[in-house]
Amino acid sequence: MEEHDYIIVGSGAAATVLAKKILEKNPLTKLLMLEAGDLIPAKERRQWWNYTTCADGPLPYQYTYDKKSDNQSTIGKDDKPTWTTSGGRVRAFGGSTMHWGGWALRFKPEDFQLFTNTGQGADWPIDYQELEPYYAQAEQYMSVSGDETENWQPRSTPYPIPPFEWTAADGEMIKAFQALDIQPGKMPVARYRKCMTTGTCKYCPYGARFSAQYVLQELVENPKFINFKVLTQSVVTNIIASSKTQISGVDYMNNQTNEAFTVTAKKIILCAGAYEIPKLLMASTSKYWPHGIGNDHDLVGRYIVTHSMLEVTGKAPSNPHGLWQEYDFPTLMSRTYDSPEQQKNGKLFLFKDRTRPKIDIAQLMIDGMSKIDINKKIRGECEFKLQAFMEEVGQYESRLSIGKGKDRFGLPLTKIEYQKTEEDDKRADTHIAFMKTIIEKMGLEVVKTFKQTPRGDHTTGTCRMSATAETGVTDANLKVHNIANLYICSNGVFSSNSAVNPTLTLTALAHRLAEYLNQQDESAHA
Amino acid sequence: MAQENNMIGGKLCHTNIADTLIFSEPCTLSENQIAKLWQIFAQIGDHWKDVYNESKNLKSAWLEMVKVKTQQQPSYSAEYNNAILVIEELTQLYGEQDAYQQLFFNYKIPQSQPEKDLEKPHALLTTRLAHAKYYVVNEFIRMQVLSGGFKHFGGQSNSSGEVIKVKGVNYKGFVKGSRYRNEDLVRTFEQET
Numbered sequence: 001m002e003e004h005d006y007i008i009v010g011s012g013a014a015a016t017v018l019a020k021k022i023l024e025k026n027p028l029t030k031l032l033m034l035e036a037g038d039l040i041p042a043k044e045r046r047q048w049w050n051y052t053t054c055a056d057g058p059l060p061y062q063y064t065y066d067k068k069s070d071n072q073s074t075i076g077k078d079d080k081p082t083w084t085t086s087g088g089r090v091r092a093f094g095g096s097t098m099h100w101g102g103w104a105l106r107f108k109p110e111d112f113q114l115f116t117n118t119g120q121g122a123d124w125p126i127d128y129q130e131l132e133p134y135y136a137q138a139e140q141y142m143s144v145s146g147d148e149t150e151n152w153q154p155r156s157t158p159y160p161i162p163p164f165e166w167t168a169a170d171g172e173m174i175k176a177f178q179a180l181d182i183q184p185g186k187m188p189v190a191r192y193r194k195c196m197t198t199g200t201c202k203y204c205p206y207g208a209r210f211s212a213q214y215v216l217q218e219l220v221e222n223p224k225f226i227n228f229k230v231l232t233q234s235v236v237t238n239i240i241a242s243s244k245t246q247i248s249g250v251d252y253m254n255n256q257t258n259e260a261f262t263v264t265a266k267k268i269i270l271c272a273g274a275y276e277i278p279k280l281l282m283a284s285t286s287k288y289w290p291h292g293i294g295n296d297h298d299l300v301g302r303y304i305v306t307h308s309m310l311e312v313t314g315k316a317p318s319n320p321h322g323l324w325q326e327y328d329f330p331t332l333m334s335r336t337y338d339s340p341e342q343q344k345n346g347k348l349f350l351f352k353d354r355t356r357p358k359i360d361i362a363q364l365m366i367d368g369m370s371k372i373d374i375n376k377k378i379r380g381e382c383e384f385k386l387q388a389f390m391e392e393v394g395q396y397e398s399r400l401s402i403g404k405g406k407d408r409f410g411l412p413l414t415k416i417e418y419q420k421t422e423e424d425d426k427r428a429d430t431h432i433a434f435m436k437t438i439i440e441k442m443g444l445e446v447v448k449t450f451k452q453t454p455r456g457d458h459t460t461g462t463c464r465m466s467a468t469a470e471t472g473v474t475d476a477n478l479k480v481h482n483i484a485n486l487y488i489c490s491n492g493v494f495s496s497n498s499a500v501n502p503t504l505t506l507t508a509l510a511h512r513l514a515e516y517l518n519q520q521d522e523s524a525h526a
Numbered sequence: 527m528a529q530e531n532n533m534i535g536g537k538l539c540h541t542n543i544a545d546t547l548i549f550s551e552p553c554t555l556s557e558n559q560i561a562k563l564w565q566i567f568a569q570i571g572d573h574w575k576d577v578y579n580e581s582k583n584l585k586s587a588w589l590e591m592v593k594v595k596t597q598q599q600p601s602y603s604a605e606y607n608n609a610i611l612v613i614e615e616l617t618q619l620y621g622e623q624d625a626y627q628q629l630f631f632n633y634k635i636p637q638s639q640p641e642k643d644l645e646k647p648h649a650l651l652t653t654r655l656a657h658a659k660y661y662v663v664n665e666f667i668r669m670q671v672l673s674g675g676f677k678h679f680g681g682q683s684n685s686s687g688e689v690i691k692v693k694g695v696n697y698k699g700f701v702k703g704s705r706y707r708n709e710d711l712v713r714t715f716e717q718e719t
Contacts, residue, residue: 046594052672053591053665055649168713203709362671366664368631371574 004030005521008252009236009280010272011035012095013503014489014510016212016219018269021514023225026448026521030227032263034234034252035101036409037064037091040098042213047105047348061098064091064458066414072403073416080135080453083416088456089273091409093232094213096273096457101329102209104144104190105349105500106135106508108153110340114393114496118344121231121393122303124495125467125476132156134508134515139188141209142507146188152335167321170332173352173384176441182336187351189329190504218325236409239268239284239293239486247293247486255410267485269516271510273491274304275414279402281463281473281480283412294463294473294480301401303394303461304416305497310388310450311353312435314444319382322375323357330354337434338391338499346427348389349499350435353385376524384444386435391484391499392424392454394461418454425451458502460494489513534628538615539655548657550604552597562610563592567666569626584673591669600660608654609662635659 006022008015011033022029023282034179040061041047066085073081090098114121116143136157139146146159163186166174170184177184190210220230222264240262242248249264268275278301282292325331333351342348359382364374403413432449439446466472469481474493480486489510491502498505533540555563567588595602616625635656637647651660 045590046598049591049594050668053663053668055660111642166713166715174715174717251606323713362668365570365574365630365667365671368634 001262001264002030004032004263006031006267006269007263007265008033008269008271008277009250010095010116010270010490011037011093011216011232012271012273013097013212014506015095015269017138017216017507017510018271018489018514018517019219019228020215021511022517022521023219023222023228024274025518027224028227029225030265031229032265032403033227033228034236034250034263035093035096035229035230035232036094036235036255036276038232039093040064040090040213041213042217056246059099061090061092065089067407070403070405070407072413074418076419082420082453082454083418084453085275085414085416088459089275092213093230094216096209097210097212100209100503101501102130102190103329103501104139104142104146104188104210104504105335105377106153106155107131107500107505108338108340109126109497110343111347111496114343117340119309120344121496122464122466122471125465128153131505131508131512134511135504137511138504138507141511142190142504144188144190144360144504147186150185152185152338155366159188163187164189164327166331167323167326168321169325169357169384170352171323172442173332173386173438176438177334177336179441180438182334182350182438185333185335187330187333214227234504236272236280237410238282239270239280240264241284241286241288241293241483243483244288247483253410266489269339269489269513270487274462275400275456276489277488277490277492278400279412279414280461284400289299293486294341294483297463297470299471299473301399301462302396303464304400304418304459305392305394305461306454306456306458307349307389307391307497307499308420308424308428308454309450310348310390310432310435311385311448311452312432312439312446313356313383313385313448313450314439314442315447316382316384316442316444319357322378323382324359324378325352325354325356328354330358335500343391346424346431347499348431349389349439351387351475353387356385356475357382383447384439385440387434388431389458389499389501390424390428390431391497394419394464394497395421400462410438420454458491460491460497461501463490463492465493465495477516478509487513487517533673534616534620534633535612535655536615536619539612539653539658541654543654544651544659545651546602547600547602547661548608550601550607552599552601553603555592555596555603559606559610560592562590562613563606563662564588566609566613566626566662570630570663570667570670573630583672588666588669593636601676605657605661609658610660612654629659629663633659656657 006029008018015033019031019033022031029524065087068086071081071085073083076082089096092098110117112124112127115123133156140160143160145161145163147163150160166186174184219225219228234251234252236250238251240248240250247268247326249262250268251260253260253261281294281300284293294298330351335349337348337350339347359378361374364377367417399417401415403415405413407413428451436446461476464472465474465476465478472486474480478489478493480488491506494502596606613625616629620628635649638650640647649660651657
């Protein structure tokens with residue numbers, strides 16, 4: 001059996017960075033990437049026209065979402081699941097970057113020292129200063145457009161692309177922010193090079209939204225990387241431990257042929273996300289690891305957490321300037337309450353809703369409304385919405401584990417035991433009261449407040465990074481504790497959550513891990 | 527099932543057909559067919575007074591859309607041909623100007639009336655007329671709006687709603703690229719000094 005240098009499980013944001021950097025360092029590296037999902041056709045003009053012009057133009061990746069019926073989360077007092085899995089991830093070549101929003105925000109220095117600062121949660125075994133150069137690399141890699149004059153956190157390099165300016169519709173909220181000493185900011189967005197016309201977003205006119213699929217496709221097609229192979233519809237079912245400290249390879253099932261295979265490698269990197277990795281570790285039992293790989297201390301799957309979305313909607317009696325957001329993504333945000341002072345009470349990342357004031361001109365025309373009536377409607381009653389992510393702390397009792405049955409990919413279903421703490425609820429109420437003051441400062445009538453059920457989009461914490469095996473699953477270099485050749489690169493390794501989106505931080509971690517592995521390989525070769 | 531209470535058109539318009547896309551093999555439309563279809567698209571601009579971005583400026587983009595929708599599966603060729611026949615009948619009945627007026631502003635596709643809220647109402651595409659509105663007119667409207675054809679909506683207007691100043695108003699989903707490089711992206715916030 002041929003031994004690979006690397007097997008990477010998963011093909012999303014982290015996997016792609018790792019493959020690219022490892023192959024660029026040594027183009028002949030024998031690298032096998034195994035992806036449970038399929039290739040979703042991109043750069044398809046027909047698909048894009050269908051999506052933008054048809055009444056029910058479906059997103060081509062939605063079939064990969066978790067089904068609602070597959071959700072095996074804890075049932076709350078309202079008889080509804082306490083955790084929503086559907087719509088949070090895409091299982092396909094390129095992973096969830098096929099559908100993400102592209103918001104590319106760095107964590108702040110205090111996010112890496114949550115326990116030290118507050119006595120809650122955990123510290124990361126690395127600090128912001130350690131990760132800062134890799135944040136810079138990640139921003140270059142994903143061509144993040146952002147405001148280089150911002151001062152949210154220290155940075156060594158400017159953003160590679162200027163920011164999207166605030167839209168006219170942001171104006172009244174900006175003024176309210178300023179009146180309340182809240183610093184308005186411009187949302188950093190990952191753009192990459194050019195539009196893929198994937199049929200997967202309506203993000204034009206900004207030209208492009210980063211997708212790992214684009215990078216991955218280039219790697220596959222590059223003739224220099226003759227030993228690089230991506231196998232889709234290949235579901236990894238087991239990690240093979242050849243001793244307590246060594247992994248020899250993985251077993252996988254080809255979903256097209258129903259054939260089972262075993263492949264070996266010198267190093268294995270798990271990049272299959274915060275849901276699949278802990279399940280795979282737990283499923284991989286052996287005489288060396290009777291409770292699953294890396295799970296001697298019963299920590300795999302624990303501390304699952306995300307950040308709650310909070311919303312306050314305000315109504316204006318008229319919209320004299322006919323404002324609406326115009327972009328299909330937010331341009332206004334603030335990190336004033338994403339601060340060290342706020343950390344103890346749950347940091348808050350504020351942003352203006354991307355859909356309001358909401359007006360669908362095409363639908364009004366389709367409904368037969370005249371131009372004059374449409375213009376009157378545009379200037380009539382309208383809504384603005386302020387949204388926020390609230391940082392929450394991962395709890396030991398909150399756990400992801402293997403559910404009963406399998407999904408249509410052949411992956412085990414996901415069971416999530418999760419209950420919001422009373423403290424989280426109180427914090428959310430306090431934050432919503434504060435957000436109301438912003439809406440009221442805009443001169444609007446508050447008509448609705450909303451606390452979203454935790455969704456899986458930004459799941460972190462199921463394979464925490466830690467200083468010791470007694471407190472987490474991987475070490476600071478993302479190597480599973482006490483195993484020489486198994487690494488995890490996923491949101492799951494985050495030691496604590498923050499209030500902002502995780503993907504830029506994951507991409508920075510992937511750059512750092514790739515550099516570490518390349519150095520290791522170079523030393524071994526020497 | 528709801529009855530059409532906004533009956534326009536004649537025998538051909540009300541011919542019953544299946545509620546799915548009319549099947550046809552991928553093919554290239556004739557110049558005559560394209561000219562007639564283009565007329566529908568241009569009439570959308572005329573009826574909603576698309577004076578800023580005339581429909582004609584969008585022709586290359588429109589042609590590209592029509593091409594991929596007819597030359598790839600599932601092909602719209604039969605739907606486009608159906609729409610041409612529907613327009614011809616409406617024109618015979620009402621004259622050209624009123625035919626489009628009736629189709630754009632008066633005709634409503636009948637909706638299902640689901641029992642006990644078990645499902646959302648949906649368009650009943652059981653006639654040639656309904657197909658023409660749903661697959662052709664509505665899609666042409668969306669294409670024209672997202673392509674920046676109606677950026678004047680939301681511009682500065684007078685008390686009667688007539689737009690008197692146009693400035694970079696973007697429809698969500700508007701396509702920015704080399705084809706539209708002279709357009710302003712969006713209205714931006716200008717900080718008062």
